Amino acid sequence: MSVDNTTPPDRTAPLAPAGATVPPLEPADWEEFRALGKRIIDDTVDYLAGLRERPVWQPVPDEARAALGRGLPEHPTPMAAVYDEFRSTVMPYPRGNIHPRFWGWVNGSGLPVAAYAxxxxxxxxxxxGSGENAAMMVEEQVIEWLKQVFDWPAEGSGILTSGCSMGQIVALAAARQAGAGRWDIRHDGAGAAPRLTVYGSTETHHSFEKAVELLGIGTAFFRAIPVDGDFRIDVAALRRAIREDRAAGFHPLCLVGNIGTVNTGAIDPLDELVTVAREEGLWLHLDGAFGAFAYLLPTHRGTLAGMREADSLVFDLHKWFYMPFDVSCVLVRRPGILEETFGSNADYISRTTSGPAAYPVAFSDRGIEQSRRFRALKVWFALKTHGIHAFARSIAGNIDQVAHLTRLVDAAPRLETVSRSDLNVVCFRYVLPDAGTDELNAVNQEILTRLQVGGLAVPSHTIIDGTFVIRVANTNHRTVKDDMDFLVDQVVSIGDELAGNRAGTGA
Incomplete structure (x- = not known):
């Protein structure tokens, strides 16, 4: 998108009228501000209540693109006019993940009460970052609640982050600090330690590779271990890779396991990974970006029991805990390791004997960010309002809806299930008799495009063994089973239309 910069800004005008008594960035009329706020809240509630009647997604039209490409505002515009422009150029064209028929890319649906928070x-x-105030205490309380959710050790620690991408960096840095032994990596740099290696399956999320790069370990030393037929890490191959690295003089550091891979929702064999990590002296890090919250369910707690033994765990509350973006969490088992990894002695944030700076907790010493927004409030508000059991019921409902979708696909003669997880992800496709892989891939891509561009539904896609598949990842608290019926009806209808066109052309 190009931005119009053809008109040079006029900065010769005085910055404020002579004798002005109102700060230039405060509302000039608080009653006008109050009235607009009430209107915004009313419109917001109407918008959320009417989601099902609107398209899931629609392209941004040229006139809105043009408005969003205009240059820097030099002069004021009335607040109400700015809001009206938002309503016409921004609000009608969202990503779509708040809609009941959005199941793409594992995006959370956003609880209304959390939006108020x-x-x-x-x-x-x-x-x-630091200092005594109630917001700091709310985050501490939320972290304690999350430790209780996952039966995490009481002495463990944690921090809320923007997402698991940041969480991977925090956790791997802690693993490096804990495993570097006598080498002072914080002072001397990554080159002070022997060559470190980390391990995860070929299905590991790409954010972990970014963490490996940013921490100076290097992707060449991330061992991508093959997976089995269920897309879970091959433990025998993992053990071989560790032995070979030790024999070559490398220093195995960290093993990452997946609780819900991004492609298929696969869960690595956590108990086996715990055993490998303990026998080999590795830090066990688990990526539970969306899958971790299945631990709330008795049906899945046994499968995920090994999660309690990890050294670190990351999970996104803006995925399968339905929070608005952004809020995520890192939990670590070893007390104090985050402070060892990130603590600072800067004078301006040093502790005093009284006043706000005397507060003993500093979240800035547990991660990278010094400036941190009040992410915890929406989690606190939502848990207080709904209670943890309501979240468990919604998560169980999502799994049941995906099971229903799988049954529909299996019963449809022209549909085929390609992959199904024990969680909330299913990959399927439309099939044509006597069609090759390339043709089937093209047909399914066209089906997906028509679903998305038509505003009917937004699943996403992935490639599994060269096969283009329609991927449903259901982390949507607004979805009901009827939405899955609708999806299957539309996929079959569009596919049959394409098949008819194919037959008409003799293809």
């Missing part, structure tokens, strides 16, 4: 967090405008 985000507004309140912005009004308070606290930064949660």
């Amino acid at each position: 985000d507004l309140l967090a912005s009004v308070m405008n606290c930064t949660l």
